[in-house]
Amino acid sequence: MSLQRISVIGAGAWGTALAILAQRAGRDVTLWPRRAEQADALRGARENAAYLPGVPLDPGLHIETDLARALDADAVLYAQPAQHFRGFCRNAAPLWKGAALVIAAKGIECETGALLNEIAAEALAAAPVVILSGPSFAAEAARGLPTAVALAGDRADLVEALMAALAHGAFRPYGSDDPIGVEVAGAVKNVLAIACGIVLGKGLGENARAALITRGLAEVTRLALAKGGRAETLMGLAGIGDLILTCTSLKSRNTSLGFDLGQGKPLAEILAARRSVAEGVTTAAAVATLAARIGVEMPIAGAVHRILAEPAAIDDEIRALLARPLKRES
Ligand SMILES: NC(=O)C1=CN([C@@H]2O[C@H](COP(=O)(O)OP(=O)(O)OC[C@H]3O[C@@H](n4cnc5c(N)ncnc54)[C@H](OP(=O)(O)O)[C@@H]3O)[C@@H](O)[C@H]2O)C=CC1
Ligand SMILES: O=C(CO)COP(=O)(O)O
Structure with a gap:
């Protein structure tokens, strides 16, 4: 062909x-x-x-x-x-x-x-x-x-x-x-990038970002599996590859959106300055909707969605993420 x-x-x-x-x-x-x-x-x-x-x-x-x-x-x-x-x-x-x-x-x-x-x-x-x-x-x-x-x-x-x-x-x-795994990976990494930007903008450090990327990878893998994708796909370019790129660079619109929020800039001001970042806000809402509908636990994506809906809740949401009960890594 x-x-x-x-x-x-x-x-x-x-x-x-x-x-x-x-x-x-x-x-x-x-x-x-x-x-x-x-x-x-x-x-x-x-x-x-x-x-x-x-x-x-x-x-x-x-x-x-x-x-x-x-x-x-x-x-x-x-x-x-x-x-x-x-x-x-x-x-x-x-x-x-x-x-x-x-x-x-x-x-x-x-x-x-x-x-x-x-x-x-x-x-x-x-x-x-x-x-x-x-x-x-x-x-x-x-x-x-x-x-x-x-x-x-x-x-x-x-x-x-x-x-x-x-x-x-x-x-x-x-x-x-595995088109499902690849598609889920590409969508959810935008939301995880916003989370990483928030953490960096808040000055919480690179350890925190690495933990978020890793726990985020577990979240996106759960969603991909629930939709019929395969876990190994998340170890490839569309999964960990795009997380590494996007979550570690302020060239990413999503990471920079999170960074500005973490620094305390009003969301309306961020969106007014750069129209292109608005897609991250809708993707966060969409991922939260999907996860809730099919019963997949996505605490980081959920926190990002709630922060974007109510930026004043940013500190409470980060505290709640850090206070989640400890469990075995899976
Ligand atoms: N930029 C990147 O590095 C990458 C982006 N992507 C993905 O590609 C997709 C497009 O992103 P990107 O090219 O960066 O976007 P840009 O922010 O560069 O451009 C926005 C695009 O959206 C169009 N648009 C705006 N409003 C509408 C509308 N109502 N209906 C149809 N089109 C509209 C704009 O057209 P107009 O000028 O007419 O308003 C423009 O073509 C996204 O899903 C993104 O996640 C994937 C990989 C890399
Ligand atoms: O998808 C991208 C790189 O793979 C572009 O990321 P941003 O939309 O966050 O800029």
Whole structure:
């Protein structure tokens, strides 16, 4: 199977980086920004100055605003925020021409607690789905710095074809047959990163952060298992790999959101200054909804959700986390 024509939905940082990477890998790439003004700006400047400054767009990259034309591809990569995924599927369903759907967003639907692959199965059933996740800051990947990601799907032929279509230079996709584990890992690490940022912002130290990452890994593993994923997936790129990247760097929007909160900045002020961090707030709510619905114990994710809903509770929530009864590690 050859996947030559690749379209990317969403021209934020990650969508633009993925389009650049696919083009460097030799594919015929179309980037679909949702707004016509952004399309004009990209065509004019040949750079995504708003979301990925300093990385030129190759003249061969097609910028397309017509969704039907963009969906006429071998593979369509979805790289808009997770909360807009259902809307995308609904708009795309009548126009779908048989492409594979690669979900590159990291999140869970807030209203329902649904994973994005579950939404795709309901709302875009015609599309075979692959999840792309793992430790990958868009700015580094787009600059050609070494980056390894996971591509996970039930169909081995499709996963392999996508690996071949996207791999180039130092961008290395690794295959997986556990899309649920990979998807859960990518969504929940955003919430754990907020927790790590809070702890650092509060000055609680690096020991505390390491403990949070480790206990967070246990939490996300419980959720992945409950959803039908595999524990070993959490030891791979999408699990521990992305936790290491995101939870230890203030380049992460989620970690920096937590850091600012920990430093006592009002949430409204943080969100007003950087719109992009808002996705972490909805993901925290979504993870809490899902965990409660299926009865998975996620104390760190729960605390983050409550802190974001009521930032004044930050000290009480941290105290409560530290006061949890001691038990054997599992
Ligand atoms: N940035 C990164 O390093 C990585 C991000 N991801 C994931 O990729 C996804 C996209 O993130 P990223 O590219 O960073 O986002 P950015 O913050 O860079 O850009 C936001 C994007 O969301 C779009 N958007 C805003 N409102 C809507 C809406 N109502 N409907 C549809 N799209 C909308 C914006 O379009 P507009 O400009 O028109 O408002 C823009 O394309 C997220 O799920 C993120 O977790 C995954 C790996 C790495
Ligand atoms: O997913 C990412 C890196 O893998 C990007 O993380 P942030 O959204 O926290 O910046």
